[in-house]
Amino acid sequence: MTVDTKLPYDRSYIEQFSAERNEPEWMKELRLNALDQAESLELPKPDKTKIGNWNFTRFKHVATGEKIASLTDLPAEIQDFFDVENLPENIVIQRNHTVAFAQLNEELSNKGVIFTDIFTALKEHEDLVKRYYMKDAVAVEEHKLTALHAALMNGGVFVYVPKNVQIEEPLQAVFWQEDPEVALVNHVLVVAEENSELTYVENYISNNKEEATVANIVTEVIAQDNAKVSFGAVDNFAAGTTTYVNRRGVGYRHATIDWALGQMNDGNTVSENVTHLIGDGSVSNANAVTVGRGKQIQNFTAKIAQWGKNSDAQILQRGVMKESATSIFNAIGKIEHGASGANNEQTSRVLMLSEKARGDANPILLIDEDDVTAGHAASVGRVDPMQLYYLMSRGITQEEAERLVIHGFLDPVVAQLPIAAVKKQLKQVIERKVN
Amino acid sequence: MAGSTLEIKNLHVSIEGKEILKGVNLTVKGGEFHAIMGPNGTGKSTLASAIMGHPKYEITEGSILLNGEDVLEMEVDERARAGLFLAMQYPSEISGVTTSDFLRSAINARREEGNEIPLMQFIKDLDKDLDFLEIDQSMATRYLNEGFSGGEKKRNEILQLMQIKPDIAILDEIDSGLDIDALKVVSKGINKMRGEDFGCLIITHYQRLLNYITPDFVHVMMQGRVVKSGGPELAHRLEAEGYDWIKEELGIEDETVGQNA
Numbered sequence: 001m002t003v004d005t006k007l008p009y010d011r012s013y014i015e016q017f018s019a020e021r022n023e024p025e026w027m028k029e030l031r032l033n034a035l036d037q038a039e040s041l042e043l044p045k046p047d048k049t050k051i052g053n054w055n056f057t058r059f060k061h062v063a064t065g066e067k068i069a070s071l072t073d074l075p076a077e078i079q080d081f082f083d084v085e086n087l088p089e090n091i092v093i094q095r096n097h098t099v100a101f102a103q104l105n106e107e108l109s110n111k112g113v114i115f116t117d118i119f120t121a122l123k124e125h126e127d128l129v130k131r132y133y134m135k136d137a138v139a140v141e142e143h144k145l146t147a148l149h150a151a152l153m154n155g156g157v158f159v160y161v162p163k164n165v166q167i168e169e170p171l172q173a174v175f176w177q178e179d180p181e182v183a184l185v186n187h188v189l190v191v192a193e194e195n196s197e198l199t200y201v202e203n204y205i206s207n208n209k210e211e212a213t214v215a216n217i218v219t220e221v222i223a224q225d226n227a228k229v230s231f232g233a234v235d236n237f238a239a240g241t242t243t244y245v246n247r248r249g250v251g252y253r254h255a256t257i258d259w260a261l262g263q264m265n266d267g268n269t270v271s272e273n274v275t276h277l278i279g280d281g282s283v284s285n286a287n288a289v290t291v292g293r294g295k296q297i298q299n300f301t302a303k304i305a306q307w308g309k310n311s312d313a314q315i316l317q318r319g320v321m322k323e324s325a326t327s328i329f330n331a332i333g334k335i336e337h338g339a340s341g342a343n344n345e346q347t348s349r350v351l352m353l354s355e356k357a358r359g360d361a362n363p364i365l366l367i368d369e370d371d372v373t374a375g376h377a378a379s380v381g382r383v384d385p386m387q388l389y390y391l392m393s394r395g396i397t398q399e400e401a402e403r404l405v406i407h408g409f410l411d412p413v414v415a416q417l418p419i420a421a422v423k424k425q426l427k428q429v430i431e432r433k434v435n
Numbered sequence: 436m437a438g439s440t441l442e443i444k445n446l447h448v449s450i451e452g453k454e455i456l457k458g459v460n461l462t463v464k465g466g467e468f469h470a471i472m473g474p475n476g477t478g479k480s481t482l483a484s485a486i487m488g489h490p491k492y493e494i495t496e497g498s499i500l501l502n503g504e505d506v507l508e509m510e511v512d513e514r515a516r517a518g519l520f521l522a523m524q525y526p527s528e529i530s531g532v533t534t535s536d537f538l539r540s541a542i543n544a545r546r547e548e549g550n551e552i553p554l555m556q557f558i559k560d561l562d563k564d565l566d567f568l569e570i571d572q573s574m575a576t577r578y579l580n581e582g583f584s585g586g587e588k589k590r591n592e593i594l595q596l597m598q599i600k601p602d603i604a605i606l607d608e609i610d611s612g613l614d615i616d617a618l619k620v621v622s623k624g625i626n627k628m629r630g631e632d633f634g635c636l637i638i639t640h641y642q643r644l645l646n647y648i649t650p651d652f653v654h655v656m657m658q659g660r661v662v663k664s665g666g667p668e669l670a671h672r673l674e675a676e677g678y679d680w681i682k683e684e685l686g687i688e689d690e691t692v693g694q695n696a
């Protein structure tokens with residue numbers, strides 16, 4: 001079978017798509033320009049995973065979804081994302097490509113906080129979006145998938161926190177692909193101005209076990225001087241979705257960007273999580289977990305590049321592989337010349353639950369500066385029989401002992417997720433995937 | 436019924452094809468405290484591991500019965516639920532599993548489904564035992580044994596003993612690495628278990644533990660066998676004179692398991 005890599009949508013389609021949404025001229029131009037580039041650009045080349053014949057181009061581009069009157073009208077699988085007793089105040093629910101429900105605490109909006117879908121943001125906050133959209137973090141022309149993303153972006157949210165505003169309540173986004181064939185080309189743009197603080201958590205979910213479609217996600221997080229962004233995510237696309245997800249952060253002086261990613265897709269996935277620590281004293285903790293099952297192939301890259309003096313970078317990856325799943329974990333620490341006093345630590349651990357599963361952890365340190373500290377640890381192993389023996393010697397069955405060891409193995413990352421309900425939901429997904 | 440009975444008869448155990456236990460006979464009943472002493476490498480931990488069902492040890496001959504039931508037919512977890520407990524010389528570290536979650540799983544493993552221990556009761560009991568053993572409350576939420584000091588691991592083993600309340604416990608060098616205060620606290624925990632329904636087999640090198648926990652019987656192991664048994668006075672004599680007199684008495688030159696008498 002040859003794979004058709006011809007682009008699925010042409011200029012006139014994009015012009016019309018953009019016009020229907022009353023997008024500003026610059027956005028339409030950005031899309032058209034991206035489409036031209038997508039023709040000639042190549043696919044990204046994730047280390048040790050061949051994606052040449054993965055489906056990134058065959059999909060249905062748009063679908064609408066019904067609005068809902070209240071969060072309690074959602075199906076149970078979506079309600080799992082929140083504490084029903086204590087519903088979130090700040091939430092956007094995107095159902096296919098319709099905003100089904102959105103609300104933001106009034107006090108926050110009075111302070112100038114913006115939390116809205118990307119199309120509304122293009123209308124109401126055009127200058128801000130234009131200032132940051134695919135400028136400082138992700139560029140259109142990086143490769144075919146970023147260009148395709150820019151050309152066909154069909155959903156997403158914009159988060160903006162003004163200078164000196166610290167938000168305690170988390171902002172939550174749910175991207176629900178209800179239509180099994182529709183693609184999600186989602187763009188999340190988070191801008192934290194000087195000395196601001198926010199927590200954002202997103203959930204992706206779909207149910208297309210058979211139907212083939214695509215998720216092409218670009219997330220840009222900008223943390224200005226002294227800003228603090230805590231970013232959590234649970235990705236849960238079904239087996240039919242091929243996912244490219246690029247989450248990128250840029251941190252300026254004394255900024256902090258923390259990531260806690262639960263990467264629970266059932267389909268083939270390429271995930272890049274890259275943070276640029278530009279400013280002196282900037283910090284990033286990149287935490288990610290995954291459970292691979294079935295025949296899925298996944299490639300996870302976590303990279304932190306440091307320009308800032310005394311910047312601090314920590315990467316923690318944990319993966320459990322069962323059945324015939326294959327995963328590559330690349331942890332990359334890059335310290336640029338001049339980033340004196342920088343520290344970079346990375347740990348990647350993979351737990352193999354079956355003979356047929358494959359896991360590979362590649363820690364990489366690239367250092368162009370003398371005055372730095374760095375370290376890495378990587379391991380691929382099986383459940384330790386001595387641990388099982390110890391637990392079983394207390395009366396715990398083998399099955400339960402294995403469950404404890406596996407959850408325990410993932411816990412250091414799961415515990416980082418900022419919203420209790422999302423943490424619980426991630427635990428449930430893990431439970432379903434490992435048993 | 437007053438207590439359980441663990442009977443070890445003519446037990447032979449090999450590891451990787453090498454015979455280590457060469458016919459151990461020992462009976463521990465509810466209400467009794469037994470001490471096993473003996474030089475390094477004479478098979479004490481092997482005996483403990485074989486009773487619990489450590490996967491590396493192969494039983495080549497003999498039997499282990501608990502209240503007449505064949506322990507060797509049981510999986511490790513079944514042995515534990517039947518009433519056996521082993522405080523290990525080197526407890527495993529279980530990353531990501533808190534002491535409290537682990538203990539609750541262990542307690543619930545002994546209960547019927549639907550009859551799990553109520554959370555409040557569990558917390559109350561745990562707090563009480565933590566206090567009794569002078570363990571900081573924070574240990575309950577720390578990952579099991581991960582980063583614990585040697586002494587903390589031993590205290591945690593006794594905490595488990597008190598929480599799980601087995602019928603027969605084997606304590607393998609529970610006193611090693613303990614400072615004098617910890618030794619007292621650990622002994623206090625073990626003594627609290629004393630009673631008709633609890634039997635204990637204490638493996639130790641030192642009389643100092645037996646100053647706090649008076650054994651009813653003392654056994655000496657050499658060359659993979661119990662070579663001498665007696666009362667508490669035997670431990671005192673070993674403390675004062677070492678093992679040479681026993682070796683002389685029995686004509687043993689090298690006490691380790693590689694040798695035959």
Ligand SMILES: Nc1ncnc2c1ncn2[C@@H]1O[C@H](COP(=O)(O)OP(=O)(O)OP(=O)(O)O)[C@@H](O)[C@H]1O
Pocket residue numbers: 450451453455473474475476477478479480481482491691692693
């Ligand atoms: N995996 C193994 N392979 C080979 N020999 C082993 C293995 N494990 C234990 N042994 C041997 O079995 C013998 C008995 O060991 P065991 O641990 O039972 O001794 P012990 O009496 O508990 O000693 P200690 O007082 O030092 O704890 C030793 O000679 C030891 O080297």
Ligand SMILES: [Mg+2]
Pocket residue numbers: 479480481524607608
């Ligand atoms: Mg020993």
